[in-house]
Amino acid sequence: MRRKVKEAAAALDYHPNLAAQSLIARRSFLIGLTYERPSPSYVVELQNGALGRLENERYRLVVLPFNHVASRPEELGKLLLRAGLDGVLLAPPACDQPLLLDMIERQKLPYARITPHSDLDRGLVVAMDEVAAGHTVAAHILSLGHRRIGVILGDPSHAASRGRMEGYRQAFSEAGVRIDESLVGTGDFTHDVGYQVARTLLDRPLRPTAILAQNDDMAVAAIAAARDLGVSVPDQLSVAGFDNSEVSRTAWPQLTTVHQPVREMAWDAADRLIAELDGTGSAAALQRRDHVHELLVRASTAAPPGL
Amino acid sequence: MRRKVKEAAAALDYHPNLAAQSLIARRSFLIGLTYERPSPSYVVELQNGALGRLENERYRLVVLPFNHVASRPEELGKLLLRAGLDGVLLAPPACDQPLLLDMIERQKLPYARITPHSDLDRGLVVAMDEVAAGHTVAAHILSLGHRRIGVILGDPSHAASRGRMEGYRQAFSEAGVRIDESLVGTGDFTHDVGYQVARTLLDRPLRPTAILAQNDDMAVAAIAAARDLGVSVPDQLSVAGFDNSEVSRTAWPQLTTVHQPVREMAWDAADRLIAELDGTGSAAALQRRDHVHELLVRASTAAPPGL
């Protein structure tokens, strides 16, 4: 009987009306993903991770990029609430906006936060220990013998930037090396600004022998700046990035970087959001999960000159 | 009165139920975007272009990446039809699958095709003349004096690959240069395969003095292969890419490439789809629009050695 109905449905190629289903089920089967002007590779990893989990589910993914959340969190909140979503995945820096979290909690919109850095007890959290990751890469540079080390920070509104810097500081203090604040420049995760900052660092009379960039795009920019100044990498200058994005492999020399399991974290965030939405949340799915970083030593770092 | 109602609604923070609106309006206000395992920068440009048009509209964007359309077009068709969309944007190579077009036409799902290469009279078409673009970049290389020219093709299932090659052929024949088929290798638009193909080309006894790669990722791979073989770019080898993706600017030397207005084309496709959906289609919006490419001569191409 069941079979006959299915066959007849197929014959008429009948598809149930999703709007009517949504109306009765009181949900839209839409999951939102919001992020901010980040590098293309990061965005695509994020999307693919979430989509990987959504495959073979009824849920569909709506992309909602939004720039400058920090200055107008309530606008993003309205956008998310108007979008008719069942749940939303919040990537940095939106996941660290308390006002935004307040808004969506008030409207009872379930959400999962990907690598948040503040209020770690709010909502579903998929975390990576940025401090530890920053520590690892800084320790690598220090162990090679570098002592005069430049830093290119990311966008200050991203809490990741602060976390990674904190990790650098820990590694420096453990190695008994004082951080030279005049060698710490602030970028915004883009190649162009990274280039400018790298130029200022390399133009200083006492040039650093290594640069820690907080993402790969800025690390590649630092290599470009070095090349334009006739400084060879890694012989005269070591450069380390962050993210293990595609550009870190296609750059020359290939970048020493830290792999962030962005795809896995996005998958995980979607997994836990679905668990909450469907009420199938096992204890395992609901508890906080930490993802681990991985240092990838490639060709852009070496011992400092004269060592 | 109207004002009072609005105020009361705001006070109760009442939001109309989208599912009920969809049910009565007989549309979901969802627009799909489907594409296939392409470079991150291309995907993001595509999405941002479409999102740019959708901003301040009621429509939301659902992303539906799908790999290997060529071998299973009807599966993608089912996916699209089940997604409850009002319309769909088809990027290559899905836009060139006649079976897929048949399916979605049968179900009366409006669609817009971004840079299709076959059946140009079906559906809404936003086109770029790939043949002309291929012609332009090949003519540039020929005008520099190159005669022994290697080619790295993209994925054969992308019609763009054939179109660009056709443009190369025209330029060669106009210049009276015979194409050396043994110097034509087939890649798949990825860096890794591009590297392999470049290595084979550069290992030939009579090394080409220039390489035409069908996208930037493969062009960057060709530069990496040359570097690994001790061949300097552009002194001993010129390399030209395609797409003007971000990597073409961050690479060293910066790539000579062809700018494809991907973002503008995606905007345009969304614009025309919305015009059809809302029935506000002016004659201007409904007629076919051609976008023009632009040759960007940068540092990776020069005259061949000894000229």
Added chain:
DNA sequence: GTCGTATCGGTCAACGTTTACCGTTGATTC
């Protein structure tokens, strides 16, 4: 033959809007 059980067809309310309709009221016009 009786009882319990499973399966079937059919009816109906409900989900939250929108649109149309009707009747009433108050203001405007000649």
Added chain:
DNA sequence: GAATCAACGGTAAACGTTGACCGATACGAC
């Protein structure tokens, strides 16, 4: 003062599905 019109409150149908319910039928166990 009568006629015209806009604004308003209220009622009801419709969108396409789901889930509950009822009654009828068929099946096996006792």
